[in-house]
């Protein structure tokens with residue numbers, strides 16, 4: 001092999017006058033960057049291993065450490081930027097497919113940030129959520145499109161099964177295997193306490209978490225890991241995973257190294273065996289086939305559970321959603337191209353799919369135009385970062401949002417984007433017992449509850465400002481939105497006017 | 502014993518009727534109703550006629566017997582129990598099954614036994630009396646697939662194209678020398694040894710007893726055993742970025 005230019009991406013800057021040689025950094029860094037050299041009584045760093053997860057920085061008792069981007073760079077080039085060149089070096093060396101994690105970091109437009117919300121002035125009163133009732137509860141599932149009565153004129157009140165949520169936000173799918181036991185436990189507890197749902201992802205439900213079933217969405221993916229009758233019956237809903245925003249069109253692959261005894265038991269596969277979920281469900285090549293899986297799940301759960309179909313936001317998403325709405329699914333979940341992941345090929349994560357904002361607007365309009373919007377609820381995810389994003393999503397037509405990256409950030413993730421290594425220093429994307437125990441589920445679940453509670457207050461304030469007192473009245477209310485710096489086409493797809501109009 | 506006449510019933514009504522009964526059920530005049538026995542645990546269900554797709558999906562201990570052909574997705578994600586088909590079946594039989602046994606008298610379609618898994622004491626077994634279509638045992642992660650080729654007429658090989666792609670666990674037994682079958686690189690195909698045969702003796706006996714085949718003849722035949730070379734077939738493909 002040739003000479004490698006691999007100057008470390010990050011530099012460890014240690015203020016030696018502050019360093020007390022406590023060696024916390026050395027113990028905390030699973031990437032083994034820091035080491036104490038007794039002979040010279042000094043801390044030494046191997047920066048080439050640093051992933052900039054900020055664990056050592058956060059725990060250094062004297063704030064002696066900082067991690068900075070290295071300024072040893074190749075010559076500036078707007079076309080051949082540093083990453084492009086570095087990636088070529090990596091592939092020339094290894095012959096491997098580039099593998100990344102977390103969501104798409106490239107500077108694509110974030111439409112949430114180009115949408116502004118309305119507020120009441122003079123002619124219609126705003127509502128103060130601290131004094132007046134404000135409804136953030138939502139129920140997800142098929143809604144009747146007309147009032148029906150029986151032969152005696154009495155109302156028919158039977159609804160399709162629904163998921164009840166105290167606020168329009170749920171934790172989206174992250175499998176046990178890709179994240180840790182303590183991360184799952186934190187999510188499950190927080191969801192139960194908040195009255196929302198968390199999602200098992202495709203790796204099954206650990207036996208300890210069946211008690212949180214009423215607030216659990218159980219996922220069924222192409223690999224069908226851990227899927228059996230009790231699992232399907234345990235959850236509040238069953239989600240069929242057709243696709244994921246971070247890697248549309250390809251499947252999942254949990255390397256055997258992460259399949260330890262507990263993960264193996266939950267996925268119901270042998271220890272050390274790769275857990276491969278291929279891109280397609282090999283029994284689904286059409287909406288008809290999808291309908292078959294939807295109804296086989298409904299039959300297996302005696303029509304007690306709503307069925308969600310989750311897809312990635314891709315070019316023809318409106319037509320795809322229309323098909324799903326006719327497949328018998330109760331809820332469609334759409335995941336935008338900025339959605340996170342434990343591991344995805346870089347090229348796919350960074351250049352496949354479309355933004356969730358455009359996908360959502362297109363789908364909501366299409367379903368309305370076709371008169372089938374009430375057949376399904378719409379849940380969107382793929383980088384919902386704040387309560388403002390949630391409110392904008394609902395005004396664009398969503399019934400609820402899925403968050404995952406925001407949730408793991410609340411648990412302590414610092415977005416170092418190396419989940420695939422399995423050495424998450426924050427105890428989230430790892431199965432190493434010494435690292436998993438760093439995430440305290442009492443603290444983790446409390447932080448999730450804090451985040452969601454704060455968002456719920458903000459949602460109420462934002463709605464109150466618009467003079468709206470329920471999610472129901474906000475849903476699809478595009479008059480509450482204006483675009484800023486968007487072109488005609490973008491405004492047309494979003495179905496909103498420009499600011500000033 | 503409950504007898505249900507399925508003529509004119511849609512699948513939801515038929516399956517609701519099945520769920521409403523415990524114990525043994527006979528379904529007469531079955532005509533393509535789907536999802537029969539989905540998730541069933543304690544029943545014995547005998548079916549006369551032709552059940553529709555996804556027969557015995559998520560089956561969890563029940564016994565299903567079909568006196569006729571069955572369609573696609575027999576035993577999808579089956580966990581335990583037994584399905585016996587006295588005819589041919591369609592595509593994707595035993596998709597992701599993790600336990601239990603499926604015995605088919607005749608032929609099976611495409612993608613038979615894909616994603617089959619095994620776990621602890623759960624070992625799914627799929628025995629096909631006839632031949633199978635393409636993509637047999639794709640992504641197989643565990644369990645045993647046996648293909649007997651008993652209808653052998655003409656020159657058609659015992660399994661069609663592209664068997665065993667992506668396989669990373671489990672074992673296949675093909676009653677053929679497989680000279681004409683192109684296996685992918687990541688598998689080993691070799692003649693079965695007496696030890697291999699001992700592994701499937703019980704299943705073959707049960708298959709023969711249930712479906713009236715000659716065990717001695719079958720057991721004495723030549724088989725090819727196919728196993729994956731690695732539990733981690735894609736390990737070398739990636740570089741961290």
Ligand code: SF4
Nearest residue numbers: 029050051053054056
């Ligand atoms: S990998 Fe994390 S803990 Fe280790 S040196 Fe870098 S920032 Fe610190």
Ligand code: SF4
Nearest residue numbers: 413414416417419424
């Ligand atoms: S989960 Fe852990 S490994 Fe993944 S980005 Fe966050 S801190 Fe890094």
